[in-house]
Amino acid sequence: MTTYVLRRLVLMVPVAFLVTVGVFMLIHLSPGDPALIVLGEDRNPQAIAAIHQQLGLDKPLYVQYVIWLGHIVHGDLGRSITTHQPVTIAIGERLPATVELGAVALIWSLLVAIPLGTIAAVRRGSLADHLATGLAVGGVSIPNFFIGIVLIFFLSVTLRLFPFGGYVPFNQDPVENLRHVILPAIALGTAGAAINMRFTRSSMIEVLNQDYIRTARAKGAPWRRVVFIHALKNALIPVVTIVGLQIGGIIEGAVVTETVFTWPGVGRLAVESIFNRDYTVVQGIVLLAAFSYLVANLLVDLVYAWLDPRISFA
């Protein structure tokens, strides 16, 4: 087990390296000059040249990459081009908001998905099944920014039940914090809820058709016990995979939702940094996103062993 984890951790290094090369090339090769963005209406040739020199943009691209990589190895992601804030701090300041949003969205998606998926599987072909399936198709098809706008329009602007956008830290006012997180979490979590529901349903159907379920029923175990104890735990293995990937993908998912709800998280920072060609911040965020994917994948594999003792890492 330990060897397995170590091997997986070592394997992350080359993957992360390839990610850094890719990100660095993508952002640097896209048109746009951070100096022009930073200077705005104050642009003049001297100021532009000074910024290029400060940022090392006057050097060849591979030299810039090697310098950047050298800093990263020492744990230094550099400073933001537009705000001069250290990138680790810029991301660190916003990470709690994104993690909170992602966690609440995930809880929302599971609260919806597992009961609905189970009901749909157990009562296959019933009205409940059709309704749940219809909702799932809707949930996956409607983009989260649209869900966000609709929620804002009805629940925030019209009915005034929730604040419109913004964020209040939990330690400042827990109630307001929750009031602010609900709408963006629903917007962000709905697509996941739909996918998780479909996975729960199909996996549950498969499990319910297996011999051991029939045996359990034949032995006289109550139906409720068979469904929730015997079937559900096994049926959730594929769901765990999907949920694990969703955790790894929180940052990308949050990009749009955070922008719509002016939620001060990493996703919105990513959007602004891309528009501003803030190379150092974009690189830092993509690196973080890549690592969270890799770590989430590893965790998923480890959880497998817990859910299904037949899987081993020998």
Next chain:
Amino acid sequence: MRWVAVAVAGLVLVAACGPSGGTSQSGGTPKAGGTATIALESELRTLDPLDSSLLVEREVFYNLYDSLFTIDPSLKITPGLVKSWDVSDPMNFKFTLQSGVKYQDGTAFNAQSVKDNIQRYLTASTSRRKSDLASVSSVEVVDDSHVIFHLKKPGATLLATLVDRAGMMLSMATVQKGGQNFSLAPVGAGSGPFQFVEWQRNDHLTLKKNPGYWKSGLPYLDGVTYRAIPDVNAILAALKTGDIDIARTIAGKDVAGIKSDSSFIYRDTPAIGFNGFELNTGTPPFNDPAKRQAVALAIDRYGILKNINFNIGVVGYGPIPPSSWAFDSTEKIYDHADAAKAKTTATGFTFTYKTTSDPINQQLAALLQSELATAGITMNVQTEEFATYVQECANHQFQACNVNWSGRIDPDGNTYAWWHTKGDFNDSLYSNAQVDAWLEDARVSTDQNKRKQDYLNAQKQIVADAPYVFTVFGVSAQISSNKIHGFTLYPDLMIRMAAVWKG
């Protein structure tokens, strides 16, 4: 966003027009206390005037820092930290400073502080103020309350420059203590009506009352909070839910609704910027002056004002807006669209117009396209992502580019950079020796009448040569809850909160 040179501006109309009557609005006896929340159209990047380049940053600075000079709503230069001045010697400006002013960190504002601030703006490697202060050679401390600005050449625009960031005075003790992180948390650095509390990036920036403010009795509010809301529809929603009290811009289509709703106040006054699009005189088809003139003739400015700006603002003919003393009220050579005259000037050519994906810029592009088509001119629209578009326009890689200007207090700021042969914003590669001469003379002449004549001459020539097609002038607006009182509208778009109170 973002800044400004673009886009956001034009359209977001805070554009334009409208009666404003007085620029100050009152509502009884000022009441102390309470806080106000203001929407900013984009996030700030820095709280240090030294490396600032965003309009939204200046909006905050005016409440945090004091400048050497201020303006009144008619753009006249008025005392700030400089109490009185003598500029009769064009190479040596003598300033007498306010006495008894303290920075929020307790250190005194004095002549040495002025010298240190100007020195910092002139020499720091990250300073964006160097070109603002290009005419300054040195600052001499005469005594605690007197300084002399020694100039390299006569600087007719210097006082106006010192109204803005280059004239904002900071406590050097706090600047030095803050080091690299100063621009993120300038606690106690200013002498303005409010002081810095916290900046939660992408969410809010909080200021609280400066109890030791040198203008007695001010400010009225206990604090001001800024929230960055980058979408005009979202700003309107936040205004309606009460999440914000004051906004500077909303979409033009929503102005009528706000005006008719008694829970809000809407007022506006002509601003100092201009809107339109630049034509590249260095490359076909617009290296041919007749083709530039044909485009300028075929555009229906009243149509743009009505359909894009919802009649907020006024049509524009030249670079200097009606709020300025150098405005040319006779300039109407491209008044109403004249497709017939455009056709006889030049027709049957095609060009590409670059703009951003902002919905209002897109509507404007479609309107221009149809207006030009009636004169037999084909305009293709190329929509680009912001950073790409900025780079291409700045590097002369365009035929026509939709770039607006937020404007400067002195007419020099609306002309020299754009149309002097060596101007920093001369994306159009326009060059006219006579225009250069007028603009240079207006920079050094201290006689305002002579300067005005220079600008009138230069404007006429620039408009006739059409390196830029002017469309409309925008407005500076107060869009607020009806609880906000004591708000004075300034043409420079800045919201000055010292005298604002909440009832």
